[in-house]
Each structure stands twice: as C-alpha cells, then as structure tokens.
Amino acid sequence: MIAPIQIVEERTIGPTLGPQNITQGLEACLWGLVASIVFMVAWYQKFGLIATMALIANLVLIIGIMSMLPGATLTMPGIAGIVLTLAVAVDANVLINERIKEELRNGRTVQQAIHEGYRGAFSSIVDANVTTLIIAIILYAVGTGSIKGFSITTAIGIATSMFTAIIGTRAVVNLLYGGKRIDKLSI
Numbered sequence: 001m002i003a004p005i006q007i008v009e010e011r012t013i014g015p016t017l018g019p020q021n022i023t024q025g026l027e028a029c030l031w032g033l034v035a036s037i038v039f040m041v042a043w044y045q046k047f048g049l050i051a052t053m054a055l056i057a058n059l060v061l062i063i064g065i066m067s068m069l070p071g072a073t074l075t076m077p078g079i080a081g082i083v084l085t086l087a088v089a090v091d092a093n094v095l096i097n098e099r100i101k102e103e104l105r106n107g108r109t110v111q112q113a114i115h116e117g118y119r120g121a122f123s124s125i126v127d128a129n130v131t132t133l134i135i136a137i138i139l140y141a142v143g144t145g146s147i148k149g150f151s152i153t154t155a156i157g158i159a160t161s162m163f164t165a166i167i168g169t170r171a172v173v174n175l176l177y178g179g180k181r182i183d184k185l186s187i
Contacts, residue, residue: 025079032083033059036090044097046186050172051093054164058089061160066153077150085157088132092165095121101187110182118170125166133158 036055040048062082066072100117108116136158139151177185 021076022074022079025076029079029083029086033086036086040090040093044187047097047100047173050169051090051097053172054093054168055086055089057168058157058160058164059086061164062153062157065156065160069152072152075146075149077146078153081150081153081157084154085161088129088158089161089165091128092121092125092161093169095124096165096169097187100185104185104187110177110185113185114173114177118166122166125162129158129162
C-alpha cells in the first residue's frame, strides 16, 4: 500500500539565501568563539588566556588546512563542523585546567600539578576525540555531499584541536612555568 502524500507548503529559494546563511553561520561561529574566550579568561585567568591562544590557533589551522584541500568549499555543514570542533577544543582545555586545579587542591606543588594535570586529562581527551573521529570517518564513508563536508571539517578540527590543546598549551605552559619555582598559579 502506498502512503498518501499531502503537500502542506512549497517554496522556491533564491540564490541570495546561500550567502546569507553562510554569513549567519560565520557570525554564530564568531559569537561562540567570543563567548568561549570570555568564559575561559574569566574562569581560568592566565591559563584561560593560554587556552584562548590555543583556540584561535586551532581555528587558523582548520581554515588553513581546509584552504589547502583541492575543491573544498566552506558550506553550512562545514561551519557546523568548525563550531563543533571549537567546542571540543574548549572541552579539552577545561579538562586540563580542572585537573591542574584538582592536583593543587590535593597539595601538589605547582610543577607536579601541571604535570599531573596534563597527564591525567590526556586519556580522557584522546578517548573523546578518537570516538568522535571514528564517527566522522563513518559519516564520510556513508554520507553524501554536505555530510561528507561536515565529516571532513570535523576530522580536521579534531586533529588540530588535539594538537593545540595537548601540545600547544603544554608548550606555552612549559615556557612560562617550566623549571621555575612558583608558589601559586593563576588558574
């Protein structure tokens, strides 16, 4: 038996809607980035600034890698992939910073707290990102068109966010605090 179809509404979309959606998507990405930056700096002070630098570096890396891909076009699903990976990058920095705070509360020295904070958060960050990467690969394998664009952007973003959150922030923290006798952290 064939199910009846009843058309409720029909619209014709003109060519101006695409650029308008892209502009709105980029604005949403920008405001999400600003909100994340404000939160990180307000909550984690200097470590929030370090996380913010990593977040901006992550965004630059994603766009840079996307620009090197032949035929890559930034679409709404691609913007959604970027926004998703920025959220994942913020999450990784929150995990690291909270672990450092926890280690400080447990009486560790500043150097021990930083080391244990990164070490303790590492497995959680890798687990979360690897599972998301597996889903992105599956989406690419079975998806078409815009779904593939979303999965490519998400996969690139996952790789760059892991690099910036784990290696990038650790390098800056080591540059600022490594080998120094510090009694208190701005976190």
